[in-house]
Amino acid sequence: MTEHTQSYYAASANAYTPFPPLEEPISCDVCIIGAGYTGLSSALHLAENGYQVVVLEAAKVGFGASGRNGGQVVNSYSRDVDVIEKSYGKDAARMLGSMMFEGGDIIRERIKRYGIACDYQQGGLFVALNARQFATLEEQKQNWERYGNDQLELLDAGQIRQEIDSDRYVGALLDKRGGHLHPLNLAIGEAQAIVLNGGRIFEQSPVVEIQHGSPAVVKTAQGQVTARYVIVAGNAYLGSKLEPSLSKRSMPCGTQVLTTEPLGAELAASLLASNYCVEDCNYLLDYFRLTADHRLLYGGGVVYGARDPEDIDRLIVPKLLKTFPQLKGVKIDYRWTGNFLLTLSRMPQFGRLENNIYYMQGDSGHGVTCTHLAGRLISEVLRGDAERFDAFARLPHYPFPGGRNMRIPLTAMGAAYYSIRDRLGV
Structure with a gap:
């Protein structure tokens, strides 16, 4: 079974x-x-x-x-x-x-x-780590409004700091038609x-x-x-x-997720004041939110080919602490991998x-x-x-280049290129 x-x-x-x-x-x-x-x-x-x-x-x-x-x-x-x-x-x-x-x-x-x-819970934030990403969010707001979403709001650096207790972000797009x-x-x-x-x-x-x-x-x-x-x-x-x-x-890919121990209502609310979910604008993006029992759920990264990584904590905890250094030493209660299906x-x-x-x-x-x-x-x-x-x-439904044997390394190479661009902010 x-x-x-x-x-x-x-x-x-x-x-x-x-x-x-x-x-x-x-x-x-x-x-x-x-x-x-x-x-x-x-x-x-x-x-x-x-x-x-x-x-x-x-x-x-x-x-x-x-x-x-x-x-x-x-x-x-x-x-x-x-x-x-x-x-x-x-x-x-x-x-x-x-x-x-x-x-x-x-x-x-x-x-x-x-x-x-x-x-x-209502509301989701797309957060920008640099000016280029924030400009993309401004364009996204215009595009989505053209197609009828009137529940969008751009947040500047000061406003996003009130929503997320982290100094990583220069701004965000709030979508109240999203949620978690x-x-x-x-x-x-x-x-x-x-x-x-x-x-x-x-x-x-x-x-x-x-x-x-x-x-x-x-x-x-x-x-x-x-x-x-x-x-x-x-x-x-x-x-x-x-x-x-x-x-x-298509190609199965794995993403890694973990949850902390319960943080308590006060600490949880200090991290995400309005209980919105969050995803950043990187090519290999991070995403996080609070659970109903006040844990921080944090995910990110991609393993092409859906191989289960040996140490999820090693992959995700540094990302979590980069966002919320105040959680250093927090206990991780759960970690897992889930596969999604990627198309070219x-x-x-x-x-x-x-x-x-x-x-x-x-x-x-x-x-x-x-x-x-x-x-x-x-x-x-x-x-x-x-x-x-x-x-x-x-x-059109395109096959991945290189066939079944080469699709994983070629896709990983492309992802590495865009990850470098994310880090450089270009």
């Missing part, structure tokens, strides 16, 4: 009755592979619209990135709308820009409608909402084969699902053998393997919001409206 990694989230997760493994042949309208946010959002949207849905999860609900991430509700995509316009044209930018705040709205609606207890939450509890709450709407979820049921056809047949070790439609939503935990064409165009373009990959087999993957670090949007878009497709899904599906 595959259990959750030993993270803070797993230790503080809401209790739920585990879902059974699939041990028989069944049928449904839509079979979804993966009970992370992409699969859960798809299943919930479809179940609410009357579809019979089955979700197959190899481990447990939220086992992968959906239950391990930094818990930040960050709007837009890993490439912002100005880059999208330059790369793909004005029409693509207009379509994708019209959707880039929708994922966060879906999350808040889910929390409210189903009473999901996941510690949601307990990501595993959100996943658990959405799974329970799927069941309330008539959906079925099976844990400990890894898929071993997808037989393409109409209907399609999805096989596990002890059962199978015959379905009119299949949605492949495994992302970084899908593996390379089930659908090799998907793994050729840093844009999500949506598409069709067959007329009735769909995939959505590769959110490249912006998965919390984009996955929730993806679930709404696939429900639109199956109900006959593919316009918004196809705005993503038309984006």
